[in-house]
Amino acid sequence: MSKRLLPLVPADLVVERMLPTSDRLTVMCRSRIAAPLCPGCGQPSSRRHGSYSRRLADLPWQGRRVQVEVQVRRLRCRWPGCAHRIFAERLSAVAGPHAQRTAHLGSPRHHIGLALGGRAGARLAERIGTPVSGATLIRLVRRGAPATPAAAPRVLGVDDWAWRRGQRYGTVLVDLERRAVVDLLPDREADSFAAWLRAHPGVEVIARDRGAGYADGGRRGAPDAVHVADRWHLLENCSAAVLEAMKRHMPALRAAAQPTSSTFAAETATATPASDPTASPPMTSAQRLQYEGWQRRVQVHGEVMRLHQQGFPVRHIARDLALSRNTVRRWVGANSLSCTGHGCTRSTPGGRYRTSAGSRVAETAPGSGETCAMQGSKAGCAS
Numbered sequence: 001m002s003k004r005l006l007p008l009v010p011a012d013l014v015v016e017r018m019l020p021t022s023d024r025l026t027v028m029c030r031s032r033i034a035a036p037l038c039p040g041c042g043q044p045s046s047r048r049h050g051s052y053s054r055r056l057a058d059l060p061w062q063g064r065r066v067q068v069e070v071q072v073r074r075l076r077c078r079w080p081g082c083a084h085r086i087f088a089e090r091l092s093a094v095a096g097p098h099a100q101r102t103a104h105l106g107s108p109r110h111h112i113g114l115a116l117g118g119r120a121g122a123r124l125a126e127r128i129g130t131p132v133s134g135a136t137l138i139r140l141v142r143r144g145a146p147a148t149p150a151a152a153p154r155v156l157g158v159d160d161w162a163w164r165r166g167q168r169y170g171t172v173l174v175d176l177e178r179r180a181v182v183d184l185l186p187d188r189e190a191d192s193f194a195a196w197l198r199a200h201p202g203v204e205v206i207a208r209d210r211g212a213g214y215a216d217g218g219r220r221g222a223p224d225a226v227h228v229a230d231r232w233h234l235l236e237n238c239s240a241a242v243l244e245a246m247k248r249h250m251p252a253l254r255a256a257a258q259p260t261s262s263t264f265a266a267e268t269a270t271a272t273p274a275s276d277p278t279a280s281p282p283m284t285s286a287q288r289l290q291y292e293g294w295q296r297r298v299q300v301h302g303e304v305m306r307l308h309q310q311g312f313p314v315r316h317i318a319r320d321l322a323l324s325r326n327t328v329r330r331w332v333g334a335n336s337l338s339c340t341g342h343g344c345t346r347s348t349p350g351g352r353y354r355t356s357a358g359s360r361v362a363e364t365a366p367g368s369g370e371t372c373a374m375q376g377s378k379a380g381c382a383s
């Protein structure tokens, strides 16, 4: 079994034993190198002084956590003049000097941190069998980030970003041509931004918000750069301006909309006396659409009943009026139009129109013998 597992462990290690449990696999290893090099003088030594166990987390296997337990030797250095009388063998190809995970595991965790950040990344890592804290993921991302960008960006986006939301904010700098974050500044100060620009000459365009901080820093750090408002802030400013204008002119807008509503009410509520003291305010746009839909339904229902009384079969009526046969059967069987879904029990401004519409059912379907129940009473509208 050890031979089959050999390719799964780093080449510098030899597998000696495996200890599987239900949720974990421990792989006992030792170094393959007979005479490790002293880190002080670089000379090989095989004089053993002692040993200790070093545990390294590795990539999960079949959903189980994997721990590589390496027996690390302590060796004596006999090279004259070397400051290291005793040294521990290095596992350079496997893990760093003080690392608690193999180099194999560092890369996936780095990418998990990049993709998901701390907390979400930690949750995913737990699910795939390589538990790690969110703080460690963030530390891996920071450690893996390039210290300096490959080239100074020509078009630079600058904005706030949260080190910790609501508590501490910094500045994110983005190369907008390459769509890549080039740096993170610890604060939002104009001085920090100006210093960064001076250290990275070549920025020609700065896309920023309308705040004074980045404007000042940009002018001082890159005097020749052109400042533009980025798209997000442009849309946000536009939206805020429209809302402000609407708020300011709302009385005038309401006054302008009043005649239209009144005209519509007068046209549709012909059966309602103008002096009705219980008259409701004009319908909203949504109520008006709902009412118009219901009016069309009343008309179609009248046509169905007319054809039915003339002796046309259900199939014929359904085909001519582009209705389902079930709808036609239901209407013919009930002999009245269902009010379900038209807000009959709701107290809406359209209530007074429904009374007149109910009258129209009687007008359009005189032979039905029965009109919508809501014509007389809201409470009885359950057909």
Ligand SMILES: [Zn+2]
Pocket (backbone or CB within 6 Å): 038, 039, 040, 041, 042, 043, 077, 078, 079, 082, 083, 084
């Ligand atoms: Zn030495």
